Amino acid sequence: MVVFDRRIALVVTDLADITCGALIVHQPSLVSKLLTLFEARWCRSCALADNLPSDIERRVLRTMARVDKDEAGARELGMSVQTYRSHVTALMRRLGAQNRFRAALAARERNWL
Incomplete structure (x- = not known):
């Protein structure tokens, strides 16, 4: 997923082959939900990385x-x-x-x- 200016989201339609196409989302409430999902996943992945041993x-x-x-x-x-x-x-x-x-x-x- 790629989000531009917190207004437009680009979401791939097939994770196995990202060249198959993508969905472009303009609807503000859906973009907001996608951003919330992205930020939650990002925070979780950062927390996991911080917990790895040096x-x-x-x-x-x-x-x-x-x-x-x-x-x-x-x-x-x-x-x-x-x-x-x-x-x-x-x-x-x-x-x-x-x-x-x-x-x-x-x-x-x-x-x-």
């Missing part, structure tokens, strides 16, 4: 799954033990996990690992 968080998660000791994980990632532990604690809080094992399970369920 690159360093993914690296810490992968390391947590492989090593037993914080010292080994910190050394592998080239950071201090305190920094590594801070990342682990933040990830556990973010995942709502009581321990590292549950954090790994939650991360896998969310396709973070």
Whole structure:
């Protein structure tokens, strides 16, 4: 969907083949409803993107799954033990996990690992 000046909407008629044509909508109340739908979807997709782990968080998660000791994980990632532990604690809080094992399970369920 494309909306021009909040007055005209262009909506494809076939999502599988967008070259098949589009519907041009001029009717103000319908354009308004389409805008509401678009903005709701956009907000939801932005919220999902904000919830994805950062690159360093993914690296810490992968390391947590492989090593037993914080010292080994910190050394592998080239950071201090305190920094590594801070990342682990933040990830556990973010995942709502009581321990590292549950954090790994939650991360896998969310396709973070």
